[in-house]
Amino acid sequence: MDIFTTFKVAASALEAQRIRLDTISSNIANVETTSTPEGGPYKKKSVYFESTPVSFDQHLQSSIENNVKGVKVARILEDNSPPKKVYNPSHPDADKEGYVAMPNVNVLKEMTDMMSATRSYEANTTTIKSAKRMALKALEIGR
């Protein structure tokens, strides 16, 4: 056990939330992208979180430290729900009937997800600040 475990745990969460924010901004940026290198419209991406042990030497330590876990983005999932069809015959990607397949991104959902990611990020910075204050307080012992 050391004083930096909290920092490691919170830092892993900050990284995971940042990746989530990157994914959200990618979704919002591509809300009107009708063609991608893989073909078809852009598909909404979402992150999948998984808890992870903080470090290797943790496996060798007691059960309390084994229970303390960080978080990581295990994978980024693509939403395979059907694209929205919009009637626009003059669009280069329109099909025979004149419908264009638009990405299955819902901007409102992305916005609320973004707020949630920001709040989680803030919660983790708060734990880092509090751990730092505690460590500094410990340095004052016996002054």
Next chain:
Amino acid sequence: MPPIQQFDTTIHLLQKVLDLRSRNQQVISSNIANAETPGYKSLSFDFEEELKSAMAEGGLRPVATNEKHFAITPSRIDEIKGRITENPDRTGIGDRNSVSVDNEMIKLSENELLYEAAVAMLNKKLSILKYAANDGR
């Protein structure tokens, strides 16, 4: 053999409290980090009861009458390790994650304040010792 005590039990106790509080801090930060991980069960770290039973003198204590007996409750402050309990999600809604971030934030600040209180008491104790060692100057 009893542990060698350089100072008195108060300092010994405060030392243990600081240790346990920093462990509690880690557990809380793990909960906050995993607030959105599917299937994560929130953890709580308890040591107050153990600390109380180790401090209580003259109360009912288990006695080892056989050498194969092991301690049910820690009788020495040194032996306190704290206990981790998992709180599974009981709502049945969503992703089986049982972390409540607001609760954890309250626990975090409570833990920090109590840590600082222990540091303040330790400082006071040490300054009294210093005062005595310096001939009251």
